[in-house]
Amino acid sequence: MTRSPATPLPPPEERRRLREAGSLTQAQVAERVGTTRETVRAWESGRTNPRGRKREAYAKLLDSLAEVEVTVPQEEPTPEPEAAAVPLTPAQAFDALYAFCAPALVRQSYLLTGRRELARESVERAFQLAWQRWPEVAVDRDPAGWVRATAYEYALSPWHRFRPRFRHPEPPPADASDRALMDVLLKLPPPYRRTLLLYDGVGLGLPETAAETEASTPAAANRLLHAREAVATRLPALADPTELHRRLTELASAERLRAAKPPTVRTGSERRARFWTRAAIAFTVALIGTTALTVRTAPTRYEPPVAPGAEIQGVPPRVAQGALSEAEAELREKLRGGMTSGPERVLPLSR
Template sequence: MTRSPAPPLPPPKARRRLRETAALTQAQLATRVGVTPGTVRAWESGRTTPRGRKREAYAKLLKTLADEETARQTAQTPRPEPDSAPAPNTAQNTAPEPTAKPQPEPVPEARPAPVALTPAQAFDALYEFGAPALVRQTFLLTGRREQARESVERAFQTAWEHWPEVARDRDPVGWVRATAYEYALSPWQRLRPRHRHPEPPPADPGDRTLLNTLLRLPPRHRRTLVLYDGVGLDLPETAAETEASTPAAANRLLRAREAVAGRLPALADPQVLHRRLAELASNERLGVARPHAVRGGGERRARFWTRAAIAFTAALIGTTALTVHTAPTHYEPPVSPGQAVRGVPPRVAQGSLSDEELELRQKLRDQLQDGPERLSPRLE
């Protein structure tokens, strides 16, 4: 039995545009599809992809919104007015025009067929193109060089594990960037022992002040500022990557700019702030590992966790089997305590013997029942 192909979906940016054009909120669209608003945000940001019946319902709804948008554009387009009738052409006033000789069409030059890349080669090309910039951007979020490198490497390892999905994405660098930012800003990073030891700050005093100002911002405001003023994304893309609405992203951006301008008035201009963020990220020498090392590390970690899961499952099965084998097969109710009846004390019921009593009973059973032989006096 063959499964029917999944219905096609527009890119994440087009999904968000269709919803906003139809004046629908994420909650309203989620109600019509039968999911939560957080799921819709993940679909529109490209973090997850709908499957099964949810994908069919989502694709049908987006097709309906696209048809409605096309109908509105068609209704608003003015129809061209008919041209005026041409003047009659008389044979006395018009001479026959000479027919132009058709020119031969140019033969297109044969282009070599593009060489198909293997998944490993495509991953290496994506890593060499995006890893250095992503490490510098992540450094602006964390202020830690080693954590920025580790976050980007873990993000690329996750991308290699989900390479079929990442390879079909319209913005694979954005997919990796969102994963790296999530890992870098995770609250669990504070529990690591390495987080307790501060790293040396930048050498330039201006860079130190700007980095300290960024680190004092809330994580969501800091991420929005880096994406908009540092990376250069527009507001809808920033809102989609941070899984927030466009007004919420704009509000976070304004608050972050106000906080930076409050401490550094010279950076009140967005253009100056963008240039200073680029300089701060470029002044740090942040190296990255080789692509094959990142791929190999991800594969080793995947094998380790797979073997750990198999070992844990085997241990759980063995413990369950041992418990079933050694568990009692019937229930032995405890002896209820006796009660006095009309002043007569209850008889003490014989309970189970302790280890000492069992040892004493065995010793008494091993000895002679008649005792030693009787001695009789004799005359000498």
């Protein structure tokens, strides 16, 4: 029996409980439903909900897990002494988030930029900033989304075009179909490219995609439709969103992109924070020194301005130039005539 598009689903906590009760991993559920592990994780956290055929397959899987749980009698658990839960240190929690998100995030950044080195740098900078703001990121509703948005912003920054190392394009993918898809992606405007990657690549819902791209839901939907249309025009085989998702995953996985180790990222973040702290201290000291020098050299008493000049009586006014007299006109003609062949030079006499 085919389910309707509005097939009811249990709450997110129940979805996770049923999966764990059936001894299934998120990757196994993703394989059965036909999606990615990150998408299943988003479904279980309540950030997104499945749509269409994936919703039907996911609901059918959860129903089968619930039926198995009802038919199989549950054994009474043996009471065990409660073990004290040891909380993770900030470094351990950061390393866990990095290990979970960084590999996929590097590949996504590569799809955004077409540059391998820039993709790795974007992810490292995003996690360095996350480590600097770890108290804020640790309590965020979606730490992975926080880091992803930061990495995307850095990767799509227009200032990279002025960097000498990024003025020339990198070698394209080896496969011809991968080159064609990458060429289509890079010709999309950055907002359209980012929306397409989040919705059809990562698997976010339309409201979540709009929120992460800082756009309204209608604007995000419009960008998605135009991006899909541009891809389908150049590559008709990718008109189906399912096929487009598969090709995006293959293209991202074709490149061997490796992220740095978590301790290296944390060390780089701390080094960068120390550098900017010292730079701020040096600037403050220079500003204080300049202010002190100004105060030291500034006049300490009031000096009145120079008084304006006074009018002097008895001096005849300057006469304006008028017509020349006969003697002056004759002298002018004589001088003009003498300048034709050059004036005679006066030589000193030796004694």
